[in-house]
Amino acid sequence: MSLITANNLSKSFGAQDIFEDISLSIPRGARIALVGSNGVGKTTLIRILIGQDFPNSGVVQHAKELTIGYLPQEASLAAKGTLWQTCLEVFSDLIDMEEALKEWMQAMADPEQSDEAVTRYGSLEQAFEQQGGYTYEMRIKQTLSGLGFDEEDFHRPITQLSGGERTRALLAKLLLESPDVMMLDEPTNHLDIEAVEWLESFFKDWDGALVVVSHDRYFLDQVAETIWEMTPALEVYSGNYSTYLAQREERYARRLAEYEAQTAFIEKEQEFIRRNIAGQNTSQAKGRRRRLERLLEDSRLAPPPSEPRRMHINLNTRDRSGDIVLRTHNLEVGYHDEGKPLFSCPDLLLQRQECAAIIGPNGAGKTTFLKTILEKIPPYSGKVTIGASLVIGYFAQAHEGLDPDRTLMTEIDSVSPNMLPAEIRNYLAKFLFTGDNVFRKVGTLSGGERGRLALAKLSLSDANLLLLDEPTNHLDLPTQEVLESVLSNFPGTILLVSHDRYLIDSLASQIWEVEPQGRSLQVFRGSYTQFKAHQLKMAGVSDLKDPEGTDVIHDRSSSTQQKPSEKTLSKYERRKAANRLEEIEKKIQTLESKQKTISDELINPPADSNRVLKLGEDYVSLQGQIESLMEEWSELHEKLAD
DSSP: OEEEEEEEEEEEETTEEEEEEEEEEEETTOEEEEEOOTTSSHHHHHHHHHTSSOOSEEEEEEOTTOOEEEEOTTOOOOOSSBHHHHHHGGGHHHHHHHHHHHHHHHHTTSTTTHHHHHHHHHHHHHHHHHTTTTTHHHHHHHHHHHTTOOGGGTTSBGGGSOHHHHHHHHHHHHHHHOOSEEEEESTTTTOOHHHHHHHHHHHHHOOSEEEEEOSOHHHHHHHOSEEEEESSSEEEEESOHHHHHHHHHHHHHHHHHHHHHHHHHHHHHHHHHHHHTTSTTHHHHHHHHHHHHHHHHTTOSOOOOOOOOOOOOOOOOSSOOOSEEEEEEEEEESOGGGSSOSEEOOOOEEETTOEEEEEOOTTSSHHHHHHHHTTSSOOSEEEEEEOTTOOEEEEOTTOTTSOTTSBHHHHHHHHOTTSOHHHHHHHHHTTTOOGGGGGSBGGGOOHHHHHHHHHHHHTTSOOSEEEEESTTTTOOHHHHHHHHHHHHTOSSEEEEEOSOHHHHHHHOSEEEEEETTTTEEEEEESOHHHHHHHHHHHTTSOOOOOOTTOEEEOOOSOSOOOOGGGSOOOHHHHHHHHHHHHHHHHHHHHHHHHHHHHHHHHHSOOSOHHHHHHHHHHHHHHHHHHHHHHHHHHHHHHHHHO
16 A cells, blocks of 8 residues: 555646646655756655645645655754754653653552552553663664764754754654655755765665655665656656666667657658659558548657756866876874864875775865865875876865856856857856856855856866865756766866765775774775775675775774774674675575576476576576575674674
């Protein structure tokens, strides 16, 4: 049974149609990602589904006694108490039961009430335990810590929290409430990588239904099982984000082939009618014309497949840089007036055409590191050496290089004064700024629009070294896909600060991880996937070998460290191991399903002997993969049990 169903929804604002004739259903346990370009109506659709907005036509139906949790993109948590008190509100019934238990415990000391008190206490205590009465405080601590709050934050008043912290506080409250359906609009916006990974782990164990709007492609890969793409029609795809990309390309190619075949058929029919309408085959030509006219009138023709408007960007280098792009020696990053550095670095080396991704929690000093390289901030100590023939392009997270009082036209003119006004307008159109939008002031732009304008300026720099600080922030998924493709083919060198694990995994040849607790930076030579595999190995929870061609530089303050196998697993390491266990279980289920399909086919084998031989080989190969995964599963399970 579906929790929410909608039929023939349409929505418009004035003369502007947002979407029309959308029908959908949300089953129990669903994991749905709602994707599409900015402005296509994703947030509006969610607000209609939860009853905060109304369609111009169509009907939304909810299951009886349905509970819904909603996290808006610009969340505002209005609460008077502390963060802890706000989370306790979720468990008010349990707290009342807890007080009642104390009263019945006291009553048991009274001989006149003891019999009744024992009976009442026993039944109430059983209900209290079943509803999580002994674990709710632990759940609050786990949820707040998982979303990036420190213990000293627990008792801060909500009024003292920043906008991003309030959003995280509201998300924590929603997770603790555990409604039947959770609707989340950009839940990862204010989370660092570790907090997002904790959230992914939470949803793997949660049994409610989830509908999420997110620009975090890696998060969607981990969480989503169905993709709804608004175009503004609603296209449904099975699988996670990466699967959706492949299916979308296949679907487009199929529709294009159908449209081309249909066009060829019409042209062939029209040519026959033209040649024969006045000749010997006139009756046949007239018959074909009538059938073609009916086909056109009945609108039974497939429309031409359309793709959303996409940004067009070229990143070209003017000159070739030297082979050594960046080198550091005894570098410490930070501000002298703070009395101690943010972190120290091993001696770093970045070579031409490499991409180093700098990761770490918010506030660790990643942006400060970029500004140190740009010589906007002096090193706390040590030295940064820039290579020869470098032209540096800088994409700032806060877009401070944009003047809010300039128009888009004058902003482009400031970096390319030789371009004519018509050329500037054509250039801005490649970044989806058309018509009178080119005369808007920068200060009126949304976050995504400012990001596209900053990329437009960056692409005019002819830089051969790009310093990118959160370049995908606020960009919609189609724009992120374009940017990723362009950066993958960039002939220069990239230093990337990002929480976008999908982008990092696509580009990075090195991972530079800032660890604020140890005030250090560690270098891993390899991709992000290899980096995560290495973390599991170092945590002592996997016998995975380092991928070939990888190396790790550790900058530890202590030269004597326990081997991972000799220490107790941390909470983070246990969570990683548990996630790997679940991943293995899913892989085993998939392989066993494939094996069963082959087995069913071999019961009634095909006549082709080569086909039978191939099926047998595939069956044996799948069995080997299953046995290998089972061995790893057993080892991980034993380590977690220890």
